[in-house]
Amino acid sequence: MDAVDTQAPVGQVRPGGHAKVIRAALAAGKHVLSEWPLGVDVAEAEDLARAAAAAGVVHVVNLQGHQSPDARYVADLIAAGTIGRLESAVLVAAGDPLGGPRIAPELAWSTDPAAGTSLLTVMAGHFLATLDRMAGRLVEVSASLPRPHDHVEVTGTGGTVPNGVPAQVLLHGVLENGATASVAVHGGSGSPDGFFVKLVGSEGTVTVTQPRPGTYLHWTDWVIRVDGERVRVPDDYRTVPFDPAAGPVANVAAVYQEIARSMAEGRRPHPDFHTAAAHHRVLAAIERAAETGVAAKVR
Structure with missing residues (x-):
């Protein structure tokens, strides 16, 4: 999903229904592109990755931050080594519209x-995958998932629903x-109010901020600075047409481009179901x- 699934239009499947649809496609020998998250939990994702590998088809997950120029x-x-050794x-980042004291009716589920859809799985999931693409994968974590709201208001209805998902990811x-x-993703009920990334090396610093209000880290067109000086992404990093007003469209198009290239080159596309798992x-x-x-190792 690009930001978050709403009340599913025709043809769209919520995370809880991914496994059934994917397994049917694999049984029919079809290539599969799945939205993120791949499954409702790690066990289901790992099972789908094994099934896709056994089916011998092309399988891809839409973690589009991996394709961000x-x-x-x-x-x-x-x-x-532009900033020396990364330290x-x-x-x-803001994870609106998930995790706040209010939720839109179409997201009450x-x-x-x-x-399988929460501030952790969807918003933090996309943001952490993008951080992974830049800085490398996490191998150990200490964490807190505060849940201050036992019930959340369903906007415009006057009612509430029980809440079992976190409002923050720390x-x-x-x-x-x-x-x-160090990561902090906070939830909210409106448009996201931005993101900030700081990568500190032994000889310098890279910072990343949003280009305009209402954008997410796993989209594109960031403001990037090296030691305080803004740098531009070279044109050859943009492999598809780019419209700043189009949100995640360019990165999603790059995912499809990666699928086509991988098939033509006879290799695995990235990110595939194994990456998702x-x-x-x-x-x-x-x-x-x-x-x-207690600190947990990433298995």
Whole structure:
């Protein structure tokens, strides 16, 4: 999903229904592109990844932050040693419209954890995948998932619904390259009020901020600065036409482009179901750490 599923229009499937549709497609020998999250939990995601591999078809998940030209450019800056050795990563972002004290009627179903759609799974899921693309994957986390609202108001109805999902995602972790990570994703009831990423290296700093109100980290057209000086993403990083007003469309188009290229080149596309299952394991580690109060390894 690009930001969050609403009351599903014709042809759209909520996360709880992904597995049934995907398994039917795999049984028919069809290639599959799934929206994120792949499944309702890590076990279901891993099962779908195994099934897709056994079916021998092309399988892709729409974690479009992986295809963001901005994220790819920042990743290349880090890999090239532009700021020296990466030492820490900080991410702060708004996850509206999920996680707030109010929820839109068409999203009232998402307050049930079994639905698979929450501030953690969807918004933080997309943001962490984009951070992964830039700075590397998390291997250990300590976390808190505050849930201050036992019930949330359904806007415009005068009623409430029980709430079992978090209003914030807070974590400290370690990346595979040894750098530390600090992440805060806060929920809300309206349009997101921005995001901020700071990547600190031994010899410099990269910062990322939103280009305009109402945008998300896993979209594109960021404001990127190296040691305070704004830098532009080179044109050759944008492989599809780009319209700043079109939200995530360019990155989603790049996902389809990646599928076509992978098929022509006879390789696995990225991110595939195995990537999705690995990302579900990150979210599962966050949940374990929050529940136990003990740092959790990403399995």
